[in-house]
Amino acid sequence: MTTYLVTGGAGFIGSNFIHFMFGKYGDDIRIINLDALTYAGNPENLKSVEGRSNYTFIHGDITDRESVSEIFKDNDIDIVVHFAAESHVDRSIKNPEIFVRTNVLGTAVMLNCAKEAWENEDGSFKAGKKFLHVSTDEVYGSLPDDPDAYFYETTPYQPHSPYSASKASSDMLVKAYMDTYGFPANITNCSNNYGPYQFPEKLIPLMIHNALQGKDLPVYGDGLNVRDWLYVEDHAKAIDLVINEGRLFETYNVGGHNEKKNIDIIHIILDTLREELPIDDPRRNNVTENLITYVTDRKGHDRRYAIAPDKIHKDLGWLPDTKFENGIRTTIKWYLEHEDWVENVTSGEYLKYYSSMYDNR
Ligand code: NAD
Numbered sequence: 556m557t558t559y560l561v562t563g564g565a566g567f568i569g570s571n572f573i574h575f576m577f578g579k580y581g582d583d584i585r586i587i588n589l590d591a592l593t594y595a596g597n598p599e600n601l602k603s604v605e606g607r608s609n610y611t612f613i614h615g616d617i618t619d620r621e622s623v624s625e626i627f628k629d630n631d632i633d634i635v636v637h638f639a640a641e642s643h644v645d646r647s648i649k650n651p652e653i654f655v656r657t658n659v660l661g662t663a664v665m666l667n668c669a670k671e672a673w674e675n676e677d678g679s680f681k682a683g684k685k686f687l688h689v690s691t692d693e694v695y696g697s698l699p700d701d702p703d704a705y706f707y708e709t710t711p712y713q714p715h716s717p718y719s720a721s722k723a724s725s726d727m728l729v730k731a732y733m734d735t736y737g738f739p740a741n742i743t744n745c746s747n748n749y750g751p752y753q754f755p756e757k758l759i760p761l762m763i764h765n766a767l768q769g770k771d772l773p774v775y776g777d778g779l780n781v782r783d784w785l786y787v788e789d790h791a792k793a794i795d796l797v798i799n800e801g802r803l804f805e806t807y808n809v810g811g812h813n814e815k816k817n818i819d820i821i822h823i824i825l826d827t828l829r830e831e832l833p834i835d836d837p838r839r840n841n842v843t844e845n846l847i848t849y850v851t852d853r854k855g856h857d858r859r860y861a862i863a864p865d866k867i868h869k870d871l872g873w874l875p876d877t878k879f880e881n882g883i884r885t886t887i888k889w890y891l892e893h894e895d896w897v898e899n900v901t902s903g904e905y906l907k908y909y910s911s912m913y914d915n916r
């Protein structure tokens with residue numbers, strides 16, 4: 556039986572990945588989820604898997620070398636899927652240091668503990684082991700508004716935000732481990748994800764949440780920045796494929812030719828919310844274009860991200876399954892059906908965060 560150590564499994568993509576893996580492999584795999592439960596980690600995301608005998612949750616920090624080392628000593632880990640990170644660009648602009656600590660130091664600790672556990676005496680590595688480092692396309696910097704310009708695996712790194720700089724650094728550490736020790740790893744650099752369980756600080760869930768409350772929809776700058784949106788389950792499928800079929804030491808870009816301007820996303824959310832809210836729901840009256848409010852631009856705001864997924868398509872046969880029209884509707888319905896989840900994550904600290912980010916913007 557393959558044993559996975561998933562870091563950051565209580566976050567947005569990590570929890571979707573765990574649901575996907577149990578849905579696909581059932582009792583044939585074991586998953587250990589190591590998560591520090593920061594503001595972004597929510598055990599509620601995994602309530603439905605908690606009773607499984609092949610699932611273990613460990614509340615711990617990836618920068619805590621001793622605890623991580625213990626996990627490798629106590630368990631014969633086959634695959635590490637490394638999601639744990641600080642992940643929000645705006646927070647990184649306000650407080651970069653925690654990004655360096657979690658994303659860079661945390662990745663170094665994970666790599667070192669895996670290396671210690673997996674290395675044979677002669678410096679080779681035990682068969683069947685792999686470290687899958689989950690990263691972002693933001694490491695490549697920003698593309699011009701030229702429809703023929705894309706990020707490829709060979710695009711030079713040019714991160715701009717403290718978030719992307721810390722992720723770029725973590726990628727470089729993984730590359731250094733592969734080059735120096737022959738450490739068995741893959742890196743995936745994925746575009747923007749959307750779907751259930753995403754914390755309402757990122758564009759899509761924040762706009763859904765604000766629109767339902769009749770609050771302003773804060774559009775940074777001219778609203779014409781472009782992101783390449785991927786439904787989170789398609790990301791989970793790509794990671795599973797790279798774990799099982801990806802050639803060791805390779806990087807794979809993951810994204811789905813789904814470029815959208817921010818302002819267009821907001822119009823789609825408003826239209827879909829109006830369609831999905833029951834006719835007698837008083838909030839329908841709130842959901843109008845009048846909520847759109849242009850605010851001061853994000854510092855160093857990257858203009859455009861776009862992935863050409865040629866390599867993962869050609870080598871591994873991956874393409875996204877979910878069309879944006881369907882994925883966004885599923886996502887909006889999920890948020891409408893899980894208002895208690897939203898309520899829990901947006902009380903207390905969230906309100907303080909919101910006012911520190913958006914008041915006086
Ligand atoms: P998220 O912020 O929703 O979740 C991060 C998780 O990591 C949380 O559960 C949090 O508690 C945990 N965590 C944070 N610090 C930790 C620590 N020190 N020790 C242990 N756990 C810790 O993030 P996400 O959006 O799910 O992103 C997951 C990964 O995917 C990140 O590495 C991110 O860079 C990458 N990624 C995200 C996107 C996206 O669109 N969200 C796109 C490409 C790549």
Ligand code: TYD
Pocket residue numbers: 643644645747756757758759761773774775780781782817853
């Ligand atoms: P975000 O979801 O933070 O992802 P990232 O910056 O990592 O791509 O933001 C997506 C886009 O939406 C980005 O161009 C910034 C913009 N944005 C807004 O216009 N308003 C907002 O309130 C937020 C959170 C983002």
